[in-house]
Amino acid sequence: MTKLLQTLVDGVSVGCLYGLIALGYTMVYGILKFINFAHSDIFMLGAWVSFIVARALGWANPDQPGSLGKALFVLAAAMLFCGVLGFIIERLAYRPLRRAPRLNVLITAIGVSLFIQNTGQLPWLLGTQPQRMPALLPDSTLLTVAEVQIRQVDVVVIITVLVLMGALEWLVHRTKVGRAMRAVSFDTRVASLMGVPVDRVISITFVIGSSLAAAAGFLYASKYPGLNQPAHATWILLGLKAFVAAVVGGIGDIRGAMFGGLLIGMIEFFGAAYLSPHLKDVYVFSLLILVLLVRPAGLMGKPVLEKV
Amino acid sequence: MPLLEISGLDVYYGAIHALRSIDLAVEERQIVTLIGGNGAGKSTTLRTVSGLLRPTRGSIKLDGKSIVGLPPHEIVRRGVAHAPEGRGIFANLTVDENLEIGAYSRRDDRAAIDRDRERSLELFPRLRERLRQNAGTLSGGEQQMLAIARALVARPRLLLLDEPSLGLAPQVVKTIFHIIREINQAGTTILLVEQNAHMALHVAHRGYVLEVGRIVKSDDARNLASSDDVRKAYLGGV
Numbered sequence: 001m002t003k004l005l006q007t008l009v010d011g012v013s014v015g016c017l018y019g020l021i022a023l024g025y026t027m028v029y030g031i032l033k034f035i036n037f038a039h040s041d042i043f044m045l046g047a048w049v050s051f052i053v054a055r056a057l058g059w060a061n062p063d064q065p066g067s068l069g070k071a072l073f074v075l076a077a078a079m080l081f082c083g084v085l086g087f088i089i090e091r092l093a094y095r096p097l098r099r100a101p102r103l104n105v106l107i108t109a110i111g112v113s114l115f116i117q118n119t120g121q122l123p124w125l126l127g128t129q130p131q132r133m134p135a136l137l138p139d140s141t142l143l144t145v146a147e148v149q150i151r152q153v154d155v156v157v158i159i160t161v162l163v164l165m166g167a168l169e170w171l172v173h174r175t176k177v178g179r180a181m182r183a184v185s186f187d188t189r190v191a192s193l194m195g196v197p198v199d200r201v202i203s204i205t206f207v208i209g210s211s212l213a214a215a216a217g218f219l220y221a222s223k224y225p226g227l228n229q230p231a232h233a234t235w236i237l238l239g240l241k242a243f244v245a246a247v248v249g250g251i252g253d254i255r256g257a258m259f260g261g262l263l264i265g266m267i268e269f270f271g272a273a274y275l276s277p278h279l280k281d282v283y284v285f286s287l288l289i290l291v292l293l294v295r296p297a298g299l300m301g302k303p304v305l306e307k308v
Numbered sequence: 309m310p311l312l313e314i315s316g317l318d319v320y321y322g323a324i325h326a327l328r329s330i331d332l333a334v335e336e337r338q339i340v341t342l343i344g345g346n347g348a349g350k351s352t353t354l355r356t357v358s359g360l361l362r363p364t365r366g367s368i369k370l371d372g373k374s375i376v377g378l379p380p381h382e383i384v385r386r387g388v389a390h391a392p393e394g395r396g397i398f399a400n401l402t403v404d405e406n407l408e409i410g411a412y413s414r415r416d417d418r419a420a421i422d423r424d425r426e427r428s429l430e431l432f433p434r435l436r437e438r439l440r441q442n443a444g445t446l447s448g449g450e451q452q453m454l455a456i457a458r459a460l461v462a463r464p465r466l467l468l469l470d471e472p473s474l475g476l477a478p479q480v481v482k483t484i485f486h487i488i489r490e491i492n493q494a495g496t497t498i499l500l501v502e503q504n505a506h507m508a509l510h511v512a513h514r515g516y517v518l519e520v521g522r523i524v525k526s527d528d529a530r531n532l533a534s535s536d537d538v539r540k541a542y543l544g545g546v
Contacts, residue, residue: 176412183398183409190396193358195384195413195462 005148007273008266013154013223015265016161020216021242022249022257023168024209030185030252031205034105038089038112040239042082042210044230045116046217048126049078051133051227060134071136071156071222078218079211086210087203095199120230128229133221157219164215165258168208172254177204185252216242237281241268244288250301259300263287309372311336311497312357312466317366319349319356326352328521330366334466334499339492341500341508341529343542344518350501351393353518354468357499358390359383370466385413389464393471393501395455399444403435406443406454410461421461428457431487449480456487466497473504485511505542509533517542 021043028036053074054060093112097105120126137156141149172178183191184201192198220238221227228234241264249260264284271283291299310333319327327349334340342350355361357368359380368376375383384390389410398406407428411421429436432453438446443454452472459467469488473481481504489511492498502508509515512529517538525532532538 176408179401179405179408180412182400182405186398186400187396189360190392190398191409192380193360193384193390193392193396194409194458195381196409197379197381199379 002147003273005146007269009148009150009154011266011269012262013157013265014269015262016158017216017220017223017261018238018242018245018264019258019261020161020164020219021213021239022246022261023165023254024213025243025246026249026251026254026257027181027205027209029246030254031181031188031202032094032105034102035109035243036209037106037109038116039209039213040236040242041113041116041120041230042086043213043217043220043239043242044235045085045120046078046082046214047133047221047227048120048131048217048230049081049214050074050218050221051131052126053077054134054136059136066134066136066138068137068156074136075160075215075218078214082214082217083207083211086206089210090203090206095202098199117231117235126230130229130232131227133225133227135222135225137222153223157223160215160219164212168212168254171208177201181205241281241284244284248288248291248298250298253298253301256298256300260298263299310334311371312499313367313369313372314353314357315367317353317356317368318364319352319361320364321352321361326521327356327363330518330521330523332516332523332526334497335514336497337492337495338513339488339498339500339511340514340516341502341512342516342518343502343505343508343538345503345542347520348518349521350518351470354390354392354470354499354501357383358388358468381413384462384464387463387465388468389459389462389466390468391455391459391470391472393474395451397443397446397451397454399442401443402439403441403443403446403454404439406458407435407461410458413462420463424463425461428460431460431490432457449476449484452476452480452484453487456484456491460491460496464496466499467491469498469500471501471503473502473507481507505538506533509538509543 021039024039025036059070089112093108094105097108121128137152140152142152142155143150172181180191180196180201183194183196184198188198242261245260245264246257248263249256264287267283267287268280272280312334314330314332317327317330330353342353344350352361356363359378363376367374370386370388375386398409401409407425411425414421434450435453435457438450443451446454456469456472472484472488476484485507488498488500500508500512509529509532515527515529515532516523517525517532525538
């Protein structure tokens with residue numbers, strides 16, 4: 001029972017993070033129909049920028065107690081930084097390719113990803129040394145249920161993701177710009193004929209997706225404080241799993257991304273706890289293969305008929 | 309001065325020379341129709357006016373000012389609304405949201421937008437019953453009505469209509485054309501592209517006949533409708 005609950009808490013909390021990253025993949029895909037491979041690097045930068053901001057403000061001292069205010073400040077800083085970076089990347093790397101074949105954009109995305117990873121490793125930037133994210137949240141147990149310690153960080157992760165998710169839902173379904181985003185994702189050309197400035201909508205999409213990935217980076221670093229170097233495979237693997245979450249949920253579908261993230265998190269943690277921890281990545285990618293075989297449009301996606 | 313004036317327009321669609329030196333003028337408050345067979349370049353003309361395609365030569369002037377090279381949303385802001393071929397309904401949005409998107413470029417106050425929205429719904433009462441419905445669930449005729457209503461919410465001075473009769477039952481076509489005339493009588497200038505030359509020439513003031521990228525004839529709609537070669541080629545007459 002204890003093990004079950006503990007696995008559930010971890011699965012939900014990491015699953016929420018996958019979902020948060022998956023949103024960026026799915027939103028960009030929904031509008032531009034390409035996979036932004038640099039998205040996992042934005043997530044990585046979100047974690048690293050959080051670390052750098054916290055250190056610069058002198059909050060890395062382990063003697064100082066953390067506080068929710070500090071955590072929120074660092075979260076906001078990381079989101080802002082990555083939002084601006086997402087805007088710049090779209091502007092410089094993807095916008096010039098708007099009329100180019102999709103494959104060119106895809107290759108460019110891989111290029112951007114490698115560029116971020118490798119410049120990140122430069123000694124005067126992030127370097128190649130792993131770092132430790134300071135605990136901005138008091139590392140306390142919030143409550144104990146059936147001998148399971150529910151840590152504050154897990155609660156913060158889940159609540160933050162719920163709030164961000166709610167804000168995104170509101171934005172997409174209740175505001176003018178959200179309506180424009182949905183219109184652009186359905187038919188870019190017609191949206192432009194209706195007076196929607198398509199390029200601006202695309203920029204906004206990148207800013208939102210990137211800042212959500214940054215939030216995920218901060219939360220991830222809060223839960224797992226060991227920060228690997230920028231080009232380390234763990235970041236790529238985490239990004240890849242979030243991408244799987246987006247595909248499993250139905251790429252292009254916002255709720256699907258969140259649902260896919262939770263599902264992936266659960267399968268990973270339950271598989272690791274009850275089957276074998278060595279195969280936890282295998283469960284995730286097996287699920288991907290299964291979904292692609294049975295329901296290629298994803299669990300919540302609607303099949304699209306290709307127009308010929 | 310005509311509201312829309314196109315002169316010497318050349319447009320390429322990839323390697324295809326789709327429009328060859330087109331001259332066309334739309335006077336304020338008129339309905340001008342562009343008729344011709346499949347692939348004649350009718351839709352290409354509209355797409356070039358609304359900025360989706362760029363001409364290689366020639367000019368397009370709205371109110372005497374060139375609009376060539378402007379992005380589509382900027383052209384909408386200057387008063388040109390385009391109800392595209394195939395209707396271009398956002399099937400993932402509700403009918404109401406589709407209408408709201410039509411008003412996207414407007415910067416005036418909410419009350420003015422609501423007035424125009426209301427006027428559009430008066431023209432198409434069937435849409436009012438379906439406001440909360442996903443637009444993808446509408447019938448073909450209703451989707452065409454929505455496409456026109458949505459374009460009207462932008463409060464255009466020039467309305468571009470691309471094949472509004474396509475795939476609709478004759479009775480629905482009649483209704484749509486009746487409303488097109490009503491919209492024009494309320495003051496909106498219309499450039500109408502149609503394969504149904506009979507209906508188009510019936511509502512239009514002027515007509516242009518397009519054949520493989522060239523304008524081969526232009527005249528008052530009434531004269532065109534009674535001219536022998538037009539009757540033979542497009543009206544199924546003898």
